[in-house]
Amino acid sequence: MFVLIRNEFQKILTSRGGITLTQQLARSTVSYDSSEYQYLQISKVPTLHFQASLPRLPIPKLEDTCRRYLNAQKPLLNDKELQYTASCISKFLANEGQSLQKQLIHNNDENPHTSYISELWFDMYLRDRKPLPINYNPYIIFTSESDPRYDAQLVKATNLVVSSLRFFKSLRNGVLEPEVFHMKPEKSDTELFRNITRLIPSRFSWYGAYLFKAFPLDMSQYKNIFNTTRIPKLEKDVIFHDPSAKHLVVLRKGHFYAFDVLDEDSICNPRKIAACLKAILEDDRPPNKHPVGVLTTLERDQWAQARLHLIETGNQEILKKIDSAIFILALDDEIIDTDNNKVLRTYLHADGTNRWFDKSFSLIVSKDTYSGINFEHSWGDGVAMLRYIQDVKADISKKPRFHPNEVTELAKENVNIEKLQFSLDAKSENIIKQQKAKYHEWINQICLDYIIYENFGKNQYKKFGVSPDAMMQLAFQLAFYTLENRVVSTYESCSTAAYKHGRTEAIRPCTLETKEICIAMSRTQTELSKSDLKRMIFNCSKAHNVLTKEAVMGQGFDRHLFALKKISENLNSTKSVIFQDPAYDALNYNILSTSTLSSPVIFAGGFGPVVSDGYGISYQIRDKQLATVVTSYKNSHNATKYIQALEYAFKSIHDVLRT
Template identity: 45%
Template sequence: MFRVHVKTLATKCTRLHQVKQVANQTFRNGPRAVYSTSPGSDWEYLQRSVIPTDYFQDSLPRLAVPKLEASCDNYLESQQVILTQKEWEDTQDRTIKFMAEDGKYLQQQLRKLDQRNKHTSYVSKPWFDMYLKSRLPIVLNFNPFMSFVDDPKPEYRTQLLRSTNMIISSLRFLKSLSENILEPDVYHLKPEQTKNEKFDNFCRKMPKRFAWHGALLHSRKSAFPLDMSQYGRLFNSTRIPKEGKDEFLTVPDARHMLVIRNGHFYVFDVLNDEDHIKSPDKIMAHIQYILQDNRPPPEFPIGYFTAENRDKWAAYREQLLATGNGAALNKIDTALFALCLDDENSVEPNDVTRRFLHGDGMNRWFDKSFSLIMTPDSRACVNFEHAWGDGVAVMRYFNEVFKDSTENPFVHPSTPIPDAGSDGAVQRLEFELDTTLKEGVQNAKANFDALIGSLDLHHLEYDTYTKDFVKAKKISPDSLMQLAIQMAYYRQNRKFVATYESCSTAAYKHGRTETLRSATMATKKATEMIVDRGNKESPMDLYKALVDCSWTHGDLTKKAAMGQGFDRHLFALRTLAEEENFFPHKIFTDPNYQKINHIILSTSTLSSPAVVIGGFAPVTPDGFGIGYSIESNRIGFNVTSYPPATNVREFIDCLRVSLDDLHDVMMKTSPRSSS
């Protein structure tokens, strides 16, 4: 998922500029941050925004229910790419009847429901329910990961130093967020014109109920404040398994964090009774204490439960509570976040993906809103539970923590580790397991091993050309990556299939994502021209096909970001129909509706200088999970699949050839010569 994952908007919206940095003193052996636990100390805050964090929230526009005819037209247009002419005609007939009959009634009911819930989005509840009602294990099926680039300073690349500095930066982020001084998320179309003090000062003078409109007016529609409702579940939050449908638990006043190492669970307070951050050197001492605990793994590591079928896990959890483990589970559930300290390094990209996407199952608690995972050589990542939120909040946290922890570290190679009373301050959680639970752990481990054993993956690092080269050719870099994916799959399988690209709708209140159907008639035409007839087509015609793909993709992106795609609308109509037991629905009983929602190519882009690699598993047994990025220095693909239905290495080979083909097309033409 990043299947609901991180689209360009989610990464562009990230606010990276900082307020005045913490003062530093220079000592003989290196810098040491000056910090104090006195109230209001600047060192505790990542930012002090002049605009309150929630300033735009009340004035955000609501996501409109699209017109039924527009959604059906867009649906048929996407179906045309993957269906035969006869299949498409049948689907067209069903869709027309749906618009005239069942669809008209359901649209009326959806609009009435939307009017009764003006505090949120029409698709918000069914989308949350889609995640929470799924009984599939969240490992591979939902949780994605994003891996940090290395700390630029080699002397800071230790598990202890980087863990501590990322904890401190996380707490500074939390404090800024909870005290409403974290800079609001704003998507700047022209940052050189609007990302400045003039814009901030104008916005903060606007009444809150008009703040969003004021931002648009002042920026001449070049700055769009974004929804930040998901940030409330970033910290102190966990998904709780329940039979039939899971729940969220968020306890904002908890002050402790969770550390998992070698299958053991430890907790200690990182905030004091006045909610001030405890001194960084003492936090480092607690981490060191945990790292020095050499006890063997538990015989029955309960972390495996979080990788189970959700109903099974719900039953195990009830049994854990019944056997007296409620207090320990509460410590896990309410912790600020989890830090997973692994004991093995992963160097090769494929090994990194396996470690950060699923790991060994023992040293994880996949239900936490997010976990920081750290290897001994300081490779780090965020693995996050997907039901509560999407890439906007997670990527903002990811980028801010990377920037702060590397530019403004609070512990250093020269920092002495004090006697912090860790033996009393750090609590190792213990669990009482009866025979049923012990057998459950063994079964959960066997199921986990079988699940991850079914996954294959491979990656591609490509540097023949980069984002700047593509942009110079007047082509959207993202559209070119999507075309390369279409070409690779067609080259491997000689057909076109349902494709998903995630696009954020955070410009609207409680907006989450919309599907960008990036397999279009333009990509189909260009693919067939290049793959089947490349030597017979003129260079100019091939280039124009690329431009057409770029234009079409850009138009689809705008529609999706504005909530004018068809997927979420039809999903909400179908959900409403199921709740009302209203059948039949000619569009939803169409086998081709199932076909377009059987996502073979699930794709998401990660665009951030702080990300080295990211990934997620396929959403169907015969599909691919494709994380990709196109940067100023490289192009990267990280692809997963489930053999034998798919062959990921062959797909990667086809991707490489497709990227070369696209390079040849662009090298033979120029934007000027095409005009």
């Protein structure tokens, strides 16, 4: 069904003159030294203009956090368990919770430049020893171009590289449009807004934006989109950033190549970049027998040891070249064709031989029309990557800088490509060989499936007066309940980018209201009428809206309790009673892990299950469609059966809403 969506998308754009436009562009000329080529945007308002005045992430009141935490436990625990958890919370509130809260507030006051969660969250990611692919790295696949000629691998890769560099240079030089959430875009997404706010000193600029009902978002993560790599170290990894590098690293058939894409501070012309990529695509070497990239699929301590050995055997400069590269471009040779499952797997994990999962992001261009990214998660969140994706995709679609008719002229271009050849001894070769087999065994345990539900979408949900996101989350609960006759801990990611150095907060969508409606709708016979069920669905939506608003405003409980727990551990004190309660660990064992990045330029996206017996659920709420990709491990759950149950859940909910 994904293929049908792609084809329809192409027909619509082509019918609106897409081919005519690109043919005209192919005949246009441009000065490659001009700002029009060098910058994707030249904003009147400096990129980080609002950063200094962003409000700080609030620390919730301890009483509010404990109340919200108990409410999240209510649908998951029996009466005896709930009574015990409530007593633990009461003891925590009366005793050590107060001192931990005071310490957290003190730490926060001592670090006004950041948020209370930022350092702790970085530390959590970097200390985790699990391999990055599947466990952490998400993927996003772009929609195809209106003119199929622009989806050819060389043309697509060149345009993606050029537009990425235009985004990169606009960001680095502070002329990328600031990220702002416009509540009333007709008033704030205007020249008047920009002319006024740019004149307000940075330390007050947020307040000026607020008067327009516009909310600037934190952009502190953006610098790490480029020139950044997570480097494995024993016990805790580090984030490496080298803003001076001017080169790109390209992966093909497990081989590494590097070439400069900046000449001094200027982006090289598209033909020069295309010529380098063409030479790489025409390199007739067989696939690398010892692809070092597969080592980035190792458990982190194992990879740290293997990397140290690579350095000891003379590969330090090659690794530095990879680590400092602006980003990695992976050119895949395998034909995907119309195998949708294969498309999703290619961008989620592939076979590891043509990937470097440690890089902040890898731009992946397949042999046949597909393109997208796989990104490392410790340095930042989906909000930053979504901005990059949307801007770059719009740029290559509206004004591509390299055209199909220029391919034949590339022989005139001089290329200067460095082949990065690792020096491997028997020990490294053996580690690579073993990990290739181990990774192959691992990815074969992944079950992946998807659904595009055509009968309902955001427009109809809003027409019925319910939250589209609440209905998706209800469907996820109902599908699981249909299969297992129980509700489980569920995580929905929510951005707190409205605050300085905000990361994410958790929405806990498994509420008493969702449990009640799941039980009612799963019965073969029910005494409840459809009007009663509809009322329950509305109650579910209202409860979800409250949780969402609290999370967005930094008033969730997950990050607050996490911070208090870390302070307790750092003080080497006895583990607090609330954290000794098995219910706390159970709540944070997320059987259903869900996240959404909805955009017209995203074809599909997803991630792996976060626990061995869980589901990874990514979804898009489109105007007239609902799209979901589900992953699981075969030995515990079956993603295909879950998708079937999810379709039933969609139909059941919509049947009630139509009454």
